[in-house]
Amino acid sequence: xxxxxxEILVLGATGKTGRRLVxxxxxxxxxxxxGLRVRAASRKGETRFDWDDPGSWDTALAGAGSVYLIAPxxxxxxxxxxxxxxxxGVRRFVVLSGRGLDRVGxxxxxxxxxxxxxxxxxxxxxxxxxxxxFHQNFDEDxxxxxxxxxxxxxxxxxxxxxxxxxxxxxxxxxxxxxxPVPDTPTAPDAPNTPDGLTALGGRTYELxxxxxxxxxxxxxxxxxxxxxxxxxxxxxxxEYRAELRADGHPEAAVRAxxxxxxxxxxxxxxxxxxxxxxxxxxxxxxxxxxxxxxxAAGAWA
Numbered sequence: 001x002x003x004x005x006x007e008i009l010v011l012g013a014t015g016k017t018g019r020r021l022v023x024x025x026x027x028x029x030x031x032x033x034x035g036l037r038v039r040a041a042s043r044k045g046e047t048r049f050d051w052d053d054p055g056s057w058d059t060a061l062a063g064a065g066s067v068y069l070i071a072p073x074x075x076x077x078x079x080x081x082x083x084x085x086x087x088x089g090v091r092r093f094v095v096l097s098g099r100g101l102d103r104v105g106x107x108x109x110x111x112x113x114x115x116x117x118x119x120x121x122x123x124x125x126x127x128x129x130x131x132x133x134f135h136q137n138f139d140e141d142x143x144x145x146x147x148x149x150x151x152x153x154x155x156x157x158x159x160x161x162x163x164x165x166x167x168x169x170x171x172x173x174x175x176x177x178x179x180p181v182p183d184t185p186t187a188p189d190a191p192n193t194p195d196g197l198t199a200l201g202g203r204t205y206e207l208x209x210x211x212x213x214x215x216x217x218x219x220x221x222x223x224x225x226x227x228x229x230x231x232x233x234x235x236x237x238x239e240y241r242a243e244l245r246a247d248g249h250p251e252a253a254v255r256a257x258x259x260x261x262x263x264x265x266x267x268x269x270x271x272x273x274x275x276x277x278x279x280x281x282x283x284x285x286x287x288x289x290x291x292x293x294x295x296a297a298g299a300w301a
Contacts, residue, residue: 006036006063006065007036007037007038007039007062007063007064007065007066008025008036008037008038008039008064008065008066008067008068008177009039009041009047009060009061009064009066009067009068009090010022010025010038010039010040010041010067010068011041011042011049011068011069011070012041012042012068012070013040013041013042013045013046013047014040014044014045015042016134016136016140016141016166017070017096017134017166017169017170017173018040018042018068018070019040020166020167020169020170021068021170021173021174021177022038022040023170024170024171024174025038025174025177025178026038028174028178039060039064041060047059047060048060051072051074051077051081052077054077054080054081054084057081057084057085058084058088061084061085061088061089061090062088063089064085064088064089064090065089065090065091065092066090066091066092066093066094066177067085067090067092067093067094068094068173068177069082069093069094069095069096069115069119070095070096071095071111071112071114071115072111073110073111073252073256074110074111075110075111075113075114076114078111078114078115078118079114079117079118081118082115082118082119082122083118083122086122086123086124090124091124091125092124092125092126092177092200093119093122093125093126093127094126094127094129094173094176094177094200095112095115095116095119095126095128095129096112096129096131096169096173097112097113097115097116097130098112098130098131099130099131099132099206099207099208099268099269100130100263100264100268100269101113101116101130103263103266103268104259104260104262104263105259105262107252107255107256107258107259108255108257108259108260108263109256116128120202125200125201125202126200126202127176127200127202127203127204127205128203128204128205129169129172129173129205129207129275130204130205130206130207130275131164131169131206131207131208132161132162132163132164132207132208132209132269133161133163133164133269134163134164134165134166134169135164135165135166135209135285135287135290135294136165136166136290136294137163138218138222138291138294138299139294139299139300142257144299147219147222147230147300148300150228150229150230150231151230151231151233152215152219152230152231152232153232153233153234153235153239153243154215154233154234154240154261155234155235155236155237155239155240155261155265156214156215156234156261156264156265157234157265158214159214159264159265159267159270160212160213160214160217160270161212161213161214161215161218161264161269161270162208162209162210162211162212162213162269162271162272162273163208163213163218163287163290164207164208164209164276164284165209165284165285165289165290167285168209168276168280168284168285169207171280172205172207172275172276172279172280175279175280176200176279179199179200205275205278205279206273206275207273207276207284208269208271208272208273208276208284209272209284209286209287210272210283210284210285210286211272211286211287212270212271212272213287215232216234218232218287219231220232221287221288221291222287222291222295222300224291225288225291225292225294225295226291226295226299226300226301227295228300230300237258237261237262240257240258240261241254241258
């Protein structure tokens with residue numbers, strides 16, 4: 001196992017999964033025992049990293065042996081970054097991606113798709129995390145303001161979603177990133193030893209929560225935890241696009257969200273998976289657990 005490069009570089013370190021991953025890694029006692037350090041990178045974080053400024057890449061990569069890669073929406077810079085990372089000494093990538101990415105159209109996820117292709121072709125160790133919609137989308141992202149206003153309106157129908165917790169994604173990523181890095185990559189889908197101390201072997205993990213819930217059911221769970229009225233309203237795709245435009249979303253974002261919900265309506269992401277259990281040996285966190293935590297922290301107050 002190689003130990004020449006001791007840094008774990010976390011891109012998107014101020015985002016939903018990135019900041020949780022940085023915290024977990026820095027709390028990981030074994031990191032210090034092996035001389036590993038965590039580098040938190042973002043446009044305005046501890047280490048400056050900007051996808052639009054390749055001049056920021058080299059400083060972020062210096063000494064890094066592993067990278068948690070969150071791709072930008074624009075796929076153009078991704079292959080060049082991965083090539084530069086390997087040249088700089090990176091021997092492992094863990095990539096955050098989206099479940100059903102191979103079934104969505106060109107309006108959504110092209111950056112993630114480019115990251116998947118680039119690490120697969122990199123010649124080093126890698127794992128891809130294809131995740132369902134996050135629990136935290138309800139309190140840290142697009143659905144937060146509507147829920148606080150008491151109305152979440154989407155075009156999804158009765159198709160369920162096994163929402164996944166960003167804490168679980170961060171814990172999976174931390175587990176994979178802290179395995180010893182081999183001197184040479186292993187074959188795809190190579191089996192792991194019981195103690196888990198092996199190469200990642202070029203594997204894709206689909207990460208979901210333990211239960212698939214319709215969006216109206218999910219809103220009911222959150223409303224009960226928050227102790228306030230909230231309702232789910234079903235929209236047609238045309239109505240949804242109109243509401244997004246009325247709220248000031250740019251046309252590219254409208255197309256991306258429209259494509260994402262078309263993917264969900266087709267049922268490609270509706271079944272729970274065992275990806276979290278494969279890596280962590282336990283069941284993933286439930287939406288009810290998440291809602292109780294978030295409500296206690298005042299998310300929808």
